[in-house]
Amino acid sequence: MNCNDCKNDMHQLFDESADKSLIASLKNHIEACQSCSAEFDEMQNVLTTLHPKIEINAPLLLKQNIFNDLNKNNINVKEGKVKHMQLSPFIKRVMAVAAVIMAIIISIFFFDKNDTSGNTAKAASSFFENSILANDLVKNMIIKFSVHTEPKDNFELIGTEYNMVEHTIIKSFDKPEKWRVEKPGRIVLFDGNNQYLWIPEIKEAVKGPENAGFIDWMKILLEPSSILWKEEAEAKSNSSKITMKESQGKLYVTITSKAQGNFLNDYMKNKSINESDNRREYVFDNKTKLLKGLKIYLLENKKETLILNIENIDYDVAIDPSAFAITLPAGVEWKELNLAVTNENFSNITSKRAAELIFAAMAKNDFDSDKEVWAQFNFVTKKIMKSKYGGLQLIKIGESFKSGNYPGEFIPYEIKLKDGTNRKWKLALRNDNPNKVWMVDGGL
Amino acid sequence: MEETYDRNIFDELEKVITEFQDQLFRFAFFRTGSLADSQDIVQDVFVIFFKNQKHTSTIHNVKHYLFRSISNACTDYQRKKKNHFESIEKISDSILLREKDASHHLLMIEEFQRIENILKNVPDEQAEIVRLRVLDNLSFVEIAELLAQPVTTVKSRFKYGIDKLKLVLHPKNKLYEL
Numbered sequence: 001m002n003c004n005d006c007k008n009d010m011h012q013l014f015d016e017s018a019d020k021s022l023i024a025s026l027k028n029h030i031e032a033c034q035s036c037s038a039e040f041d042e043m044q045n046v047l048t049t050l051h052p053k054i055e056i057n058a059p060l061l062l063k064q065n066i067f068n069d070l071n072k073n074n075i076n077v078k079e080g081k082v083k084h085m086q087l088s089p090f091i092k093r094v095m096a097v098a099a100v101i102m103a104i105i106i107s108i109f110f111f112d113k114n115d116t117s118g119n120t121a122k123a124a125s126s127f128f129e130n131s132i133l134a135n136d137l138v139k140n141m142i143i144k145f146s147v148h149t150e151p152k153d154n155f156e157l158i159g160t161e162y163n164m165v166e167h168t169i170i171k172s173f174d175k176p177e178k179w180r181v182e183k184p185g186r187i188v189l190f191d192g193n194n195q196y197l198w199i200p201e202i203k204e205a206v207k208g209p210e211n212a213g214f215i216d217w218m219k220i221l222l223e224p225s226s227i228l229w230k231e232e233a234e235a236k237s238n239s240s241k242i243t244m245k246e247s248q249g250k251l252y253v254t255i256t257s258k259a260q261g262n263f264l265n266d267y268m269k270n271k272s273i274n275e276s277d278n279r280r281e282y283v284f285d286n287k288t289k290l291l292k293g294l295k296i297y298l299l300e301n302k303k304e305t306l307i308l309n310i311e312n313i314d315y316d317v318a319i320d321p322s323a324f325a326i327t328l329p330a331g332v333e334w335k336e337l338n339l340a341v342t343n344e345n346f347s348n349i350t351s352k353r354a355a356e357l358i359f360a361a362m363a364k365n366d367f368d369s370d371k372e373v374w375a376q377f378n379f380v381t382k383k384i385m386k387s388k389y390g391g392l393q394l395i396k397i398g399e400s401f402k403s404g405n406y407p408g409e410f411i412p413y414e415i416k417l418k419d420g421t422n423r424k425w426k427l428a429l430r431n432d433n434p435n436k437v438w439m440v441d442g443g444l
Numbered sequence: 445m446e447e448t449y450d451r452n453i454f455d456e457l458e459k460v461i462t463e464f465q466d467q468l469f470r471f472a473f474f475r476t477g478s479l480a481d482s483q484d485i486v487q488d489v490f491v492i493f494f495k496n497q498k499h500t501s502t503i504h505n506v507k508h509y510l511f512r513s514i515s516n517a518c519t520d521y522q523r524k525k526k527n528h529f530e531s532i533e534k535i536s537d538s539i540l541l542r543e544k545d546a547s548h549h550l551l552m553i554e555e556f557q558r559i560e561n562i563l564k565n566v567p568d569e570q571a572e573i574v575r576l577r578v579l580d581n582l583s584f585v586e587i588a589e590l591l592a593q594p595v596t597t598v599k600s601r602f603k604y605g606i607d608k609l610k611l612v613l614h615p616k617n618k619l620y621e622l
Contacts, residue, residue: 011603014577015584046609050562050578052555054548058469059483063461066490 001029006036010043138290140319143169143221145294145310152185152201156216156272160298160305170323171222178324179222181215188214189326196334198326203380205326207334217273224291224313227282231255250292251284256299261404267426268404270298275404279304290315339433341372346438351400351409351429354438358427359397359415365390375439389444391418407432408441457494460506465490467580468514474579475518477556479549485521489513511582511590565612570605573598 006029012018013026030036146164149157155167171179176192187198195212198205208214220230231242240257256279263269270276276298283293296308328334346354358373367374367382367390374382398412408430415423428442465486472482489510559579563571576587584602588595 008603011599011606014602015599017583017585042610042614043606046606046613047578049613050559050574050609052559052579054551054555056466056470056473056552056555058465058486059479062465062469062483062486063458065483066457066461066487066494069487069491070494 001025003029003033003036006030006033007039010036010040013040014047138173138224139316140170140172140174141224142314142317142319143167143171143310144312145169145221145308147183147308148305149183150185151183152199154216155181155183155186155188155214155218158272158276158298158307159270160300160307164309167218169218169221170319172319172324180323181218187326189324191324196326198328202378202384203329203332204378205328205332205334206337206378208337212337221294221310227291231280246286249286251286253282253284255280255282259404261406262402263404265401265403265410267401267410268406270300271404273308276300276307278307335378338375339439340435341375341433341437341439342435343370343372343437345370346373347431347436349438351431351438352397352411354429355397355400355411355413355427356394358429358440359392359394359413362389362392363394372437373439376441385444388417389415392416395422406430410443457490460493460510461490464507464510468510471511471514471580472518473552474556474559474575476521477553477560479552481521485514485517489517508586508589511580511586515590562609562612566605566608570601570608573601574605574609577602 006026009022009026010030012022030040145167147158147167148160148162149155149165150159150162151165165183167181167183169179169181171177178190178192180187180189182188185199185201187196187200189196189198190210194210195208195214196206197208197212197214206214220227223230231240240255242256243254245252257277259269259277260274261268268275273296278299279297281295281297282291283295284290285292290313292313294308294310295306297304298307345357349357354373357370361367361370362385365386367386374385377385393416394413395416396414400409400411402409406428408428410426410428412426413424417423426443427440429438430441431438433439468486468489469482472485473479476482476485493510493513563574566574573587573591576582576590577584582590584595584598587593588598591598
């Protein structure tokens with residue numbers, strides 16, 4: 001082979017199907033010829049220059065979008081009554097991962113640019129939709145976490161003065177979705193139709209509608225793949241700061257936000273996550289990109305306290321179906337939560353006046369004449385109320401005030417109980433019901 | 445109208461997507477310069493491929509079918525679009541570039557611009573064969589099938605294209621040749 005032949009056929013070296021004897025001749029010549037060797041190097045340099053310097057691969061959402069597209073076209077899998085596609089665990093994982101990643105990217109973009117107009121908002125909306133869709137792709141999960149709170153009190157309550165109380169969330173994403181949130185003194189369960197609140201110690205068994213606020217802020221943890229979407233929506237109106245970093249196989253998303261609500265009176269400050277200055281540190285597994293942990297720090301006077309800590313989240317593990325049922329003890333029945341009560345004595349008056357009437361009734365040991373006021377209390381709790389507060393003496397009552405996000409009002413009071421002890425506290429009354437009837441909500 | 449498909453077809457589709465999505469996306473991206481449009485094009489190709497599966501149960505060469513489809517879709521795209529490629533300034537108005545945190549997307553677009561700036565120095569038919577061989581990693585035989593051209597023509601165009609690019613990338617050679 002001479003130099004001209006070599007230069008003419010040199011490109012054959014980049015063809016796997018080229019004649020093997022030709023390739024051998026070309027290689028032999030190039031090894032022996034400095035000029036052709038230089039020519040070959042130049043050719044290789046051109047190809048190297050043309051090669052992308054970074055990986056260019058399909059977006060993670062592509063596969064999900066294809067299946068979504070097929071779904072939109074009413075294309076279904078022939079398999080019993082299943083109307084939606086059954087995807088393999090691999091695809092499910094890929095979709096969930098993609099949704100979370102895109103939610104993060106878009107969230108950060110939103111916060112950085114504070115731009116919700118035009119294409120950006122449209123695209124973000126699309127990504128968030130995908131994020132929500134990803135909820136369907138994890139079959140179930142179990143979250144174990146601890147909160148500084150009171151075991152028997154509502155799930156919203158937090159406070160540095162309380163001990164850490166263990167909580168568990170069990171969620172099944174199969175339709176209809178079911179979940180259970182539990183701490184030692186309180187269980188809330190959703191069976192796909194209704195929420196059920198069970199407080200064993202006082203045998204309180206309340207059946208509420210699908211959207212009953214029995215778990216308040218913790219709802220966000222029920223849908224881990226849309227957490228960032230919800231956080232984004234929350235933060236947009238509250239000037240929260242969001243940062244993201246990767247370290248040692250983990251992806252950390254941190255949101256720092258201010259307490260929400262009216263704090264002219266700071267009585268409710270730091271009594272719930274939303275009503276506190278806090279920093280929320282979400283942890284995603286860098287391999288699976290699924291939510292693996294959350295730490296919430298209460299920020300108070302330059303001091304920070306770990307107030308909520310998710311230790312572990314397990315996805316797609318076996319769940320006993322009995323987790324989504326509560327068996328009540330004999331003699332206890334579910335009481336429908338009915339807030340559509342009517343009582344003219346307790347509507348169209350101030351909360352302070354309502355408090356005065358309530359204390360006057362308790363002084364007379366009368367918990368039945370205006371029973372609607374006690375609609376949120378069951379037989380057992382009313383019995384406890386009667387034994388403790390019946391026959392009380394009202395010493396002082398203060399001006400009502402609002403605080404934080406609480407929909408009702410607080411009325412400071414001082415009473416003397418029949419056992420001779422004095423009690424100074426704040427009665428919580430709310431009238432955010434259809435007929436605006438003031439009801440006792442707490443503070444006793 | 446609602447259509448019902450056998451589960452096996454979905455499983456097959458999943459395998460095909462997994463195997464070819466990156467190659468097809470790269471193909472579309474280096475023809476459109478747009479991440480969003482490339483995604484749409486690839487998505488459409490797979491959806492059509494899936495629908496055709498029911499009626500044309502035997503596609504002998506899936507890779508060839510998909511590359512032919514994506515190539516046709518990109519040609520249609522370019523035909524519809526007055527400006528063949530978006531300028532970097534124009535792209536910068538799009539959502540993807542405005543996501544400054546998604547720096548990988550920006551790098552992808554910069555890579556597209558860099559490579560296109562090199563390839564614009566050679567005739568389109570040669571540039572396309574260089575793209576197919578270098579960027580899409582198709583063999584000369586596959587390129588010949590895709591373009592319905594003899595393998596010898598494909599190889600020649602590749603050679604001429606590379607020879608011209610050597611002159612462009614190494615101006616000393618140009619002086620020497622002149």
